[in-house]
Amino acid sequence: MTGKVTGKVIGKGPLRGYLLEEVLAWLLRSSGFELLSHRDDRDEEPWKVLKEGKNGLLVRGRGAWHQVDALGQFRYVPPFSLPVRLFVEAKYLSSTPVGLATVRNGHGVIHDVNEGETTTLGSLGSRRPRTRYRYNYAIFSTSGFSKDAQDYALAHQISLIDLSGPDFDGLRKLVETEADALHAALTASPAAQRPKIHTMREYLRVLCWVRTRATCPCRRSSAPRSTASRTLCTADRCSDSSWPFPRRRSCWEWPRRNCTTS
Template sequence: MANISQVRGALLEEAVLYLLEKFGYETIESVPLNTDESLRGGHSGLEVRGRGTWHQIDALAGFLSSPAFMYPLRLMVEAKCYQEKRPVGIEVVRNAVGVLKDISENYFSIIGDDASVKIPRFNYHSAIFSTSGYTSGTVNYALAHQVFLIQYENVPVIQPLINSIMNFDESCITGFGKTAISEVRRLYRDAIRERVFEVDVHQYITPRGLELINTNLVDFLKRIRGSYFGMLQGRWPLHLLTSSPLPPAAFKSDTVRCHVVGRLNGEWRFTPENYNIGDEGWFELEFNIPDGVANLIKEKWGDREAVANIKQEHFSYIYISGIIGGVRRNVRLELDQDWINEYIERSRRRR
């Protein structure tokens, strides 16, 4: 039987891909029609060509609008849905770093006047998503190798989905290995996107597993109607979630002053300074940060390099991107500097 932890990770990866699509990524499901030679269909799913070998990448997304002066962006997604208090270990990031290095060194050649020139195919990045945090060594290693870490622990809007994934247990699946996981992944991907699939093709999933996918796993995911990516202080990644899309009324300007609200149980959110609950411009963006990252943020908080060419240097900030009022926006949230100290202190008390 397939490892149930791997199955849960696959389900979370599919949920993450759907949330990534909300702010500009497109899930790469198969080899494009223009015959991208860097991709192929493998025995157990999509494979990406590296310098040394092919790598199976089950969750891969491409950004639809790459910045100028940069090759098209592709993001390798890996998700871990472990039991509470079981943080992701360094071996997960080590594997991601090795794969990322190999596929990033896969070039194609064009013929110039005198010789062939090797050009990168894509600008690849890697992000790991966890429901239970990371060890301190994992955080340090990931930061050193530019692997982005996203943490969903104590983020209320996604917790019902996580609970449902954890309820997907050994009674939901039969069979062995990668083929069983691939079937679960495909069924959930199709259910999220409301694609029809034939009932008689299910070899490895039980009726209970199929029902769980088609009900709770889809319903709780689609209740997350706002999904935004942000870089805190211009360098630390956050995935900001909300049950309602951000209101256009709050973003008449591209800069919005925000409070950072924390609760004793570890929940954190951004709220607008100039609006109250019930106002048309009110919003709450829920988030969490790995503890090791929070401590590093505190150390770099006054780093003037990070706020170069910004007139209001005494403000901390986060740039977020996503769809606001049907329009793709990049906006800046300015934050109270004291919140990071409170975040760290409350995190210590909870542990």
């Protein structure tokens, strides 16, 4: 969805993909990873390795910038090694297995990122070391993987997570149901009031952040600190008109916006 107001509503298929990405972002946080955003890179160009792109987070490689659905950094650094970062790619498909092209692309991305420059030029021509990371790549698919994709991933150490089995029925159903409900809400809303995909994803990530830490300032005296300094609450309704949908358990507002519990 672009920044312009149009009468077109994003389809259910792309919505399911976006929601699956946010589910996996929560999974990263609950599995020992810190979820990264462009705010975690405070360097200036040409030293930056993370930046916000038109469609999400971008990571610098040796030859290009690469988009990532979710990027996590493991909280603990292995002894005598580099900090570990994980690229996550989410594929919500009904029946077609993820093929070789997707896995091959992942291998190319991770190879380019891991081959990034180790030093950068300073303002006076001096060189300083750039922090290095060990990037790994994982692809999650609701429709499985082709045999060629599996063989290639095994040969090049790309992790494949098959979400098509019965153990993940609940997860797939949750994503499908919520995407359908969100699509209905978007369709029923005036075009001028429909939030951008970026806004909805920010909302979901902060919502999961609150539930993971369970430190909402509406319930506790000391509010948790986040990189964006968001104000969190458990109100059912908020005065911010940019989010037209009802909040059921918790909500978030950017600073300088009023949030009421009336």
